[in-house]
Structure formats: C-alpha cells, structure tokens
Amino acid sequence: MVITCPFCFRQFSPQELRYRCSNTYCPEPLPDELYAMARGYAPMPMGRVLVPGRRLFGQPDGVACDTCGQVSHRRICPYCHQELSEDIGHVDQRIIAIIGGRATGKTHYIASLVNRLKNEVAQNFNVQADMMNEETKVRWENDFYTPLFVRKVVLQPTRPAGIDSTVRAPLMFRFTFSDGARLRAINISFFDSAGEDMTSVDTMSVQNRYICYADGIIFLLDPLQIPTVRQQLSTSANVPPADYKASPEAIVGNLRRLFERQQGLPATQKVKVPVAFTLSKIDTLLPILDASSALQRPANHPGWLDLDDVRSVNTEISSFLSEWINPSFMIGVRNGFACYNFFGVSSLGEQPDTNNRLSVVSPLRVEDPFLWLLYKLSLIKGRKGG
C-alpha cells in the first residue's frame, strides 16, 4: 500500500510514517525545519518527531516518545512533517483542485459548495461532511462561512501564495457515505488559489503543484471576462474590469503546459484527469438565456448523479462557449483533455449590490461539477432518465 501526502504529494509506505509527540509538556520540543519549510514558517519548537520501530507491514497505532514516554497517535508525513489523519492509508484520499483566473469566484465557489455539501447534498446522498483538522475549521469559519453566510459580504481576494503561505494548505474534509448497512469514508482536500498565481506556468508550477496531483479539477470560467458576454450584459450587470491576462484560453493553455512540464506529458497525449469546465456567475447570464435553458432551473440529484441533466447542461454550455469564445478555446479543450464536461454554477445566486453586500446567498447548481467528479472517480452512481 502506498500513501500519498495530501500536502506535499510525496508517496511512501505505511512503515515510513512518522509520529509527532503530542504531549504539550514534553520536556524537549525541538524546532522542526522540514515542517517550517513546508509551511513557509520560520522554524519553531514543536512536538518531537518520533520514528516508529522497524516494522515489515502496516503502521503502528501509536509510538511512545523517547523523551517523555507518552504514546502519540499523531501521524505525520515523513517528508514534510505535516499532520496526517489517523486513518491515513486506510481511507481513500482524493484531491480536488479549484482553479481559474482572477476573480472568477473560486473562493466563493468553495464556500457555497461546502455549505451545500454539508446541507442539501448531504441529505440527498446520505453523506456526512466533516472538517478534518483544526486549521480547516478555523479557516472555514473565519475566511468562508462567517463573512459570506453570516455577515453577507463578498469574500476577500485570496492572497498569492508567495506572500501568504496559508493558501498552500488545503481545506480537508471527510465524507462518509452510507448505503444503509455499509459506511464508506473518503477524505477530500480542496485547494484554493489566487488568480494571480494562475497567470504563468512558472508560478503555477511553484505555487500550485497540487494541480498535477489532483484527482479532479474544477476549472472556473468567468463569463463576465468573455468579451461577447460583456457586450451583451453591459447594461444589465455590474461588469468588472476586463482582465485579458486571465482569459480562459490563456489559463487552459497554462494548465495543459503545466501537465506537460511537471508530469512529462507528451504533446500527443491528453490530460487524463477529469476536468469540470465550469462557467461561474451564471445568474448574470439568466437575462440572455432562453427560458427553457437547463441553467434556469436547479439541478436534482436524488442520491445519484442525473446523467441526463449533466448531458443537457454540457451541450448547452459548450455551444455557448463555442459561440462566445474564440473557437480555439474549444479545440484546445478537446485536444488537450481526455475527460471533461461543461457546467454552469452560481455560487451566490445573485450579484452583490453596489456596496458589495448580499441580501441572500442562494447558490445554483454548485454541486454539479463536484458530483460529476465523484461520479468519474466511481464514488457515487449516475443514472439516466432519473
């Protein structure tokens, strides 16, 4: 069995796991340089790193600190010393990357998605979503939930990883599915990024290494950055300034090149990771969409993915994009990616007012791309004609 660290993505066997002394009063905490380097911190004393005795198979439940003698169950990665869940190696792990240009709504999307997953989707799929560590809980409360759902203000931009290393750490969730008699757990890490870090392959390969290790990618496209849409909406929506460097074509190209550079993907091969190309902020498009459009109504996935609905949204969005964006965009997607689908979501359900405040947060279809990725990863079922 091979474990992949959800932070540094190095692979190792369970026998290589390290443990960290969890005794706050252990007499000799030591600076942990590997951990500090991985987190972008200056070294600081932490619980000692404990190396379990030689084992041929499996991982010990706990290791006694050689200084204080207290048994610790806190597993850490042997390479970056970041704390891993206790069930690492026993529970399936997946990484979902949320990427897209600046101000495409990545952070808002994560906030709405997680909130939906914890509520409506949880009911439909009989799944329980828990945050896996204290850091995720604090970040979720401070940076996502409280500002958006309690104070109803738009979220702050994500700072580039070069100046704020917090964003390098994923938000980690445990999803426990139940099909009556049997429970199945899966740990999913969400990586958020600053749009600034997406504008060059160089930056992406340093700050967003996780993309190449992701099991699924949600690629957000901002319709308000598509010139045709901007022209049509110029009177009806609060159109932000154009950011030509973060155009969908540019970032799709960067994504493709990132795989070529980091994974040695030959130019003749397609990226195999499933990619959900997702048009964000579709609430702004409603005025120019047909009344019969699938995007006008919420999705219904009653315990399985409604494949008919997914297909009709895919057809609709891909035909919009073919019309709206340069044809080379669709050609680039078709030639560059083996498994992809188009989606449309609205994380907020409405545009903020002129003071950037929200009256209500009512997301639309935010779970579609995520559920499709789970379906592609064989974690949930899909049905036609549901």
Next chain:
Amino acid sequence: MAVLQQYYTSYVNPVTGTIGFQVKATSPGIIPAMETTIEKLIAYAIPPSLDVWAIETHPVALRYFYESPERSYLLCSQSCGPDNNGRPGNFFAHTLVLPPDMFTVIPPISFWQSPFWRREDTETRVDPASLPVLSSFDEEPSLDLEGVWDFLAREGRRELLYKLLCGVIYSKKTYRRVVILDTPEHIVWWIAAVSTLLPPDYRPLLTFATYHQDPKQGRYLITGTTEDSSFGANPMDLRSFFVLNARTGVTSDVDDSAYARLAAQAATPELYEKQLLPVLADYIHRFPSPTAIDEQLNLVALYADLHAPRTGASLDVGELEAIHKALTSFEQAEQCTAQDIMELEYLQQVLSQSPNAQSSSMIARERERIDGLLNKYRQQAARASDISVRSYREPERPANGPSNGEISRPTGLDEPWRQQAQAAQTLQASQATWMNEETQRLAETQRAAEEARRRAQEAEAQRLAEAQRQVEAQRLAEAQRQAEAQRAIEEARSRAQSLEQALRQFVENIIQHDGISMRGHFEQLQHNYPEEDLRNAINQPAYLQWLIEALKPASSWQLRHVWETTGTYIVPGKHSRNVLIFILQAVGQLWSQQRTTEGKELLQFIWQVMQGQETAWLQLAADSYNDLPQGIVELFYYSLVHDLDLEQRVPYRSILLPISRMLLAYEITSDISSMNAQQGLASVQGWINHARQQGYDTKPLIAQGLTQLQRSSAPDEWRKLAPDILKDALFSPLPAMLEEQLVELTFSSFSLSQFVLEDVPFYQRYRNHPALAPENSQIINDILALLQGQIDEERALRIKDEMESLSPEEYQRFLAWCMPHCFEHSISSEKHRSLITALFSWQGGRATCFWQVYWDTFKEMLVEPQQTQRFVDMLAFWFAATPASLAQHPYIVQDFFLWLPEELRKISEDRRFQSGIQAVNKLIEKKRWSSTLQGLLVEKKSLVTTVLTKGLSAISSVGASFWAGRRKNEERQPDEKEIAREERRQQQFAAKVEGLFTGKGRGYSKRLQGLYRESESEFWPYYWRQVQITLTTLNAEEALALFSYWFEDAFEKFEKLDDSDYLPQQFFMNLLAVLREIRLEGGRDFQETVRRIDERATRELEKYRWYLLIQDSLIERKA
C-alpha cells in the same frame, strides 16, 4: 547610504494589463532577492472580527526585518479598502530597504504612524521603477519613546515586561519567537519598551511586526496579533512561542534572565538613567559586537553585577563565563589603559576572594589569564614607551579614590585598590631611572660608530671615483636607454589605466542598462587594445575586486553578459579566486530562490567562457570550497561533467573528490534524477561498475543511487524494477532497509505465474526473508520443495490451490518448465503422488495440458538409456495407484489407463525411442503388471491391431485360436467329441460371462475375477462381446451401471481381492479402442442406446462425472 523603496498592492497595471496583487512601484536597484524577501514580509489580512469595510478600525502593521549588517527592511502594511473588483481586503505595503546601523540610535519602532508611510498611490506609472532612491532616511521619529515609561507604569506591566524581555533574550536559544496578544497600540508600546531597554547595538537586531494576521508565518522576533486571530487555539502554541497575552496576563513559561531583571528593574526614567545606562556605558564594550539578541546580554548584566558590593558568595558559572568572555576582549586589545589594568586587578581580587577559589579549576584558569595580561601590560610599560607610560599615568585620580562616575567602584574595595595603585607607581618610577642611564650609554656608542663609518665611506669614494669616470659614457648611454624604457612603461601604464577605465565604464553601462547588450562596446575595446593588454588589465587584482563590488546588485542576465565578455579574459589563479567565489555565490543565490533555470543558464555560460581551462577553474573552486555555500562547488562540477561519460569525468572528479565528501552522492543522484526508471537503473549499474573500477566505496553509492532511483520513479515503475535490483549481484549487499522494501514490493503481488526456473537461486535467497508475507514465503518454499522432489501432501495441496488460480496459459507455461525439473531426480511413489496432487487439474482443458507435458517429460527420458528406469518407475507408480490414493483428483487413474495405450503407441512409433523401448521391455519383464502391457510396447505395431487381436476379432475366432494352440502342442487332429466338448465348454464359459451382465449382485467382482482366472485368454473377448450387446439393448441405465461399476467401484473391489491380475487397468486400457470398434460397427440400436446414454449421463452429470472421459469415444459428434 542609499534607501530603496517599494509599493505593493492590488491594482490594474495600465501598461501590462495585469490585474491583482503585484508591485506597484519600486526604486531602481531593488534586486530580485530583495523582492523575494519583501514578499515574505508584507502580507496583510483584516482581523476576522472586524467589519471589512471599516478601514479606519483595521490595525496598521509596522514591520521591521534585519537581514545583514548591510541591509534591513522597514515597512508599513495597511488595509486600503476594496480591490478593482470591489472586493474588500486590498492592502498597501510601503517598504524601505536600508542599512540597519541608523537604528542603533533611533529604534525602528519610532516610525510608527510616521506621515512618511503611504497607504495609496494614485499616480499612474508607466515605469514601475519610478520611485526615488533616497540618499538617506532622515524622517523625524513619530513615536515619542518617553511614552514607554507611562505605558509601563500601569496595570502591572513591569512584571510582564520582565517576562517579555526574558522571552526576547532566550528566543534564539529556544527557537521560540515572541507573540504578543494585545491591542495594536499597546503592542507598539511593548515593542518600544523592549527596544528602549536594549543596548544600542542590539536595537537593530530586534525584528518585529506590530500586527500580523498569522504569527506563525511572520519571521519576526516579536509579532503582535489580535485576540481573534487563529493563534493560540492550540495549547502547543504556548510552547512553540513565547506568548504574552496582555489581556489575561498569561505568558508562556520562560527561564530567568539576569539582563531582563536588570532592565525591568530600571524601567523608570530615573532608574534607567542611573542604573541601566552606566552599565551599558561601562561594560557593554567588554563583550563582542552582537550578531543576535541572545544570552550574551545576561553576561553583561552579570559582569556589571560583579562590580557591585559582593556578599562573599561563591562565583557561579554564569559569572565565571562573563569574566571569561570579558578577558578575551582584554586579550584582543592592542593597547591598554590604566582603567583596563585597574579592572583586571579588581577582577583578580574578586576571583581570589571567592570562597570556591581554591577548588575551582575554572577560577584558577581565569586567574592565570589575568596574571598573564597584567604581566604583559607591565612589560610593555617596562619597555619604556613614553606613550604607554603616559597612558598608564594618565587617569589622575584624587587621593580619596575614583570619581567622574567613569567606574563606579564599590566602597568596600577602595583601600586594597589604592594600595595596588601605589605599588604600581613605585615600580614604574624605578624602571624610569634605569631607562635614562641606559639611553645615555647607547647614545655614546652610536656616535663612535657613526664616525668610523664616515671615514670608510670617504676612502671608498676616492677609490671608486676613477672607475666611475671610466664607465661614465656607458652609464650615460644606459641611462638614455632606461629613460626610453621608462617612457615606454609610463605610456603602457597610461594605456592600461585608460583601458581599465574603459572596462569599468563598460561594466557600469551593463549594470545601468539591464537587458541591453553592450557586446558592441566590448568588441570596440577588443578592436582598440591588443588581447594581451586586455588580459592584463582584466586580471589586475584591483580591477577584479572592483568588478565584484560592481556586480553585487547585478541581475543574472547582467552577470552573464559581463561574464561572456570580460570573463573570457580572466585567468584562473589566486587573484581571480574571489571572482569565482562571487559568481558561484550568485549561482547559489539563484538556486536558493528556486530560479534554477536561470542558475543553470548562468552555469552553462560560465563553463562556455572557461572552455579550455576547465581543470584550472575547477581546481580554483576546490581551493575555495570552504568559502562557498555548501553544495555549490558540486553543482559547478556537475554542470561541467553531466554530459560526459563516467570515465571522462574522472580527471575532473579527482580534483574535487579529496575535499567533497558528498560529491559522488551528488553526482549519482543528479544523473538519475533526470532519467526514466529503466535508464535510471542502467545508470546506477553503470555507476557501480565504474565505482569498482575506480576503487570507490560502492556501498553508499548503491544506497544513494537506488534511493534516488526510487524517488524519480513512479511507484509502479519502482515496483517493476524491484526484482531486477534484487537479482542483480552488482548491488549486493543492498542496504538492509532498502532490501527489505524491495523484497516486500517484489513479493507483495507474487504468484506462481511469475515463477521461472532461472530465478530459483533468487527465490532460495529470499524464501525466508522477514519482509515476505508468510503466505508468500510458504508458497515459495513449497515450490522449491517441489522442484527438489521434497514435496509432501500438505505442500502439494497448497500448490494445488495456487495452480488453480493460474490462467490456462500460465498453467501450461508453469508446467512446461516445472515438470521436467521435478522428474530430473528419481522420486519415490509417495513424492510422485504428491506431485500429481499438486500439479494436476481437471479445470477447463488443463488435464489435457497436464498429460501432454507429463508424457513429453517421460518420452524425453527414453532418449537417455540410463533414464529408462524412471520410465518404468512411472509405470509402476500408476499400476500401484488407486483412485483412493489420488482422491484429490477423481478418475485420474482411470484417465491414465484410458490413454496409456495411445501414448505408448506414439512412443512406439517414434524411431528415436526404439532402443529405449527395448530396454523398458527388458526392465518390466518381471513386473507383475507387465503382461497387461503385452503387445503394447512393441515396435511399429498398431495398437488397434493389438487390441483387436486381444479383443473383438478374437470374439469370432475364439475356437480357432484355441485349436491353433492345441494343434501346436499336440500335433494331432482333435476328434469330434473333443470338439463338441470344447464347444460346450466355450458355450458354458460364454454363458458365465454373460451371467455377469444379467445380474450384478453380491460377489460380482469375485465372480469376474474367477472367470478371468478360469480362462485369461478367453475372458476379455467374451466380456467385450457382452459390452457390445449391452450397448445395443436401448437400455441406457444398464450401460451406465456397467461403466459406473468400472469407474466408481472396480479399483476398490479388486484391491480387496488381492488383484494381481490388474483387471480394472486392463479394462480401461482396452476400453477406448473397443468403443471405437463398436462404434464403427454401428447399427441403429447401438446409436439409439448411445443417444440415450448420452442424454441421461449429461443430464445427471453429477452422478456420471466419469462419462466425460469416454463421451468422445462413444458418440460421434457432428462437426
């Protein structure tokens, strides 16, 4: 003192169109390294509990970071409202890069809320490098540090201050940075208080952030944060940091610090002046200049405390360390003053009066040092330098002791001190008198010597005058030549100076115009000056030193440009060593900033320029090894050799190998890191061979090479390589951990299908390795036992299970090599049985495959005459075998005998085995079962013919054969009576045989045996005749019962009857041929009977499983 600036915020760059967080404006001269540092210092986030739109409530973050004695960063990050998308959370960071020395006087915290700091930049800038470089930073401090005393005076803060100072002083030792949880304004005062109470030289070392949203990210010694930050949620934070929570008054535990005690006690305006400042003025210079805030401050406090009245307590370790360190500064001083001597004498006294003076070796050692110092100083005085004497006398002191507050002596020690001073002055006076007399004597002697020398010179001058005149003409000519030469030298020097000037100008141009090629200028220089002149000018040590200084702010492009032009003329040598160090440091810096592509390009350029002199430059790098960051020389070397074969690298490697312990490891890991798995393995193999040839220690190379190979291989690739690595003797012995991992990987998905004969030694090596899963270990041991003929029933059953998991192809492949190997040695019947148990299977067509390999194996034995015995042993095994003895595989014995005649026929027909068959016939002569094979092991005779002879054909000619035998024996014609009697006997016998088919009943087998023994030659013809009749009766049940008897019961029954006649074996050996004959004869009734048999048997296959063995012989299938 140049002060550089930078603005950073989220905005829309009008020129590039880039939107978002980025540098807004910068001074020229901010190099990438500075930008990287600034990026790590400026991050700002609004505290989570504040209203994001109420900017005025957001804390301002003044931050200070000390990088080196030459460079520090002072910046102000503050919230500045929405970004261009209207999202809250934009911030504006205004940074200064400036030398830290100015902060010794005015601590950086003094610039809190200075109007200098910008919180926005409304100017539209086309060129970001448009901020002015300030010639100095002479802003007025905006924070009045006097406010510190008021702040500390309230709410018990002095106690917290003591803890805070302890935390600051022990921060370096404990790696614990300091975090203050308080209001932003209070945090400023805490930092101001610490700054004020530190000695001036320490103040620039105090890095801080008045606010940071995540103190863990901050790189500052003191970081302030708000209580709503995530910090402190974890109890470990209190251990990992020194935390001061001013609201709760809780701090982390911290050790006592003498300096903190001293400073906290003096934290009032009066005591600060009276107590702390004098200590700093008098004693701080006794200790080395600080490079960090650390426990040296405690030594200062303890040293100062030694000069206060002592109570007779023993000197402790801290005090002795303070003395020890202070004495070092005395030893390093070039001159001494009277104050120094008095202080030394005082220290001597303190040491000698300590109660533990006699027992402590430390005290003894320090006293020796003081004695030595005092002797040295006294001798200096004795050598009568007026200056030193003066300096010894200089501090005139009033008779009643010290004054002026220069050194505040404890009054209790006044008298001894005065006595010491008087004694010293007496000694000095007597020495001065002696000196005066000596000086007079010396002056007289010198005058006499001078006179003698003058006379000798006059005589010599006269003697030489004549000779000088004679050579005058020559000298004039020579002088003329020299003057000309001098002029030429002057001209050359002037030309060299102008060349050097031009070269400097050239480099300065490059530095000032980043990205603009100056190659044309250099070509002009090359055109104007001979190459030799250029080389000489460039290799002048002064020029090279200047070049290094000039290139310090250069970008990698500029470095490359300078290097590819002037660098080509630099000759490797001692004079160019610093240049090499500089350029390699620049490479190292690029590496540390993860700009490896630039670094590699630069290295490539460096080597291009050094072409032809690689060895000399590499030697120079080796000589500079200790002056360069770790790993740089190896990197330098590797960039030269990475394209070369290992052999070609040897001359270069031999330069570095004696000094770099990590060279080979670096080289092998670098080689492998750029390869795929297969190439990587080949590379490690190449390396080990190379290492053996070169006499390197292969053990670490194996470990490093394979570890790197693992890193650079995907897990699946590594898994595939694992067995190859284990099998390769080149890697032996493998490091234990690695070997263990490889064994685990190799065998984790082990199955029989992977087992090949060539790998038997490999399996033998690892069969019992602890990393093997027990089940894998067991199956490997089982197979090895099988191959060695040591298999038992238990192992056989396990192998049988494994065999059934193989695909048909894998099964066939495995049998094809395994079976011949198993029978290479003679094996007992018992082992033979176990082997059959292990390898045979009835599953989908595998039995056919088994028999094919089985018979092929035995056929091959017949080629070798000495192996025929094994063939016979094999036959003997089967004749001895019963279905019960091979119960794992029902009907296998019957199946063997059904096909034995056919296999023997094939053997008989093959010419290669003729001699073998004869030998076999000879060997089986005496076997009891040999008669059953009579006629089968003959040359080129159709088995069918044989069976017919013994079978059906005989039915019609029973009498003829009988009489033929009689005729032969008796040589006479039988009479009618005899014929009639014989016919009657035959009819009776036939009726008896027929009786076997009419009622089975008890004793059936015994009756059958009896009839056979009554007439062995006649039994089978009559029996087969009855079989034929049974198969035409349309009675399927009867026929199935007949066959069921033979397949299910016969062996067991006859075994009980002491079957020396091998009747079941005979039945099966003839059955297929008989059935074929009957089928040929055919007839409607036969076909109908057979149809019914087939229908019934296939319907009840569970009951008639044996039916499948004869089905094909019984019915004719349609194509």
